[in-house]
Amino acid sequence: MLPDISEEELKEILIPVLQVDGSKAGEMVLIKLVDICSITTDGRHLKLDTAEGTYHMMATLDEVGEHLAPMLGLKKIDRVNYIQPSKVTYYDSLYRKIYFDETITPHSKFATIAQRYMDTVEALLGEEKDLAKS
Known part of the structure; x- marks a missing residue:
């Protein structure tokens, strides 16, 4: 089901894509969603x-x-996770998890932290946000 978007709003939606051909091949560009003529796969x-x-x-x-990570300030914390540091509320150095909710519950959203990124996380967020140290 599509969100309730007006035709005018739809005309302004931009998506990030990678240029395939020309002098800018491999570079990220923004295109208007409504400009897409066809979508297929090439593998x-x-x-x-x-x-x-x-x-x-x-x-x-x-x-x-x-x-996108450099543009948005995303930081890699695991081989499968990038996070937005400004959205992090707490982290747990014992269980190596980052949380995004003010109140942590068993249903809270989290991302895992690889051991090798623990120093980076602590430097980014500070010890005061570490649940294992409170």
Whole structure:
């Protein structure tokens, strides 16, 4: 089910994609959602065609990490997790989890932290947000 979006709002939605051809091949660009003429696959990527060119959706975590993480300030904390530090409320150095809720419950959203990133997490967030030390 689509969200309640007006036609005017729909015309303004931009999505990040990777340029496939031309001098900017491999670079991230923004295209308007309404400019997409067709969507197909070329193996492991979704391929989007517009009147202006061909693009790939960012489909892998590595692509997101390379192109979006620097722009959005995302930090890698595990081989499968990037987080937005400003959204983190607490972390637990004992169980190596990062939380995003003010009140931590068994249903709270979390991301796991690899041991090798624990120093990075502590430097980013400070010991006062560590549930294991409170």
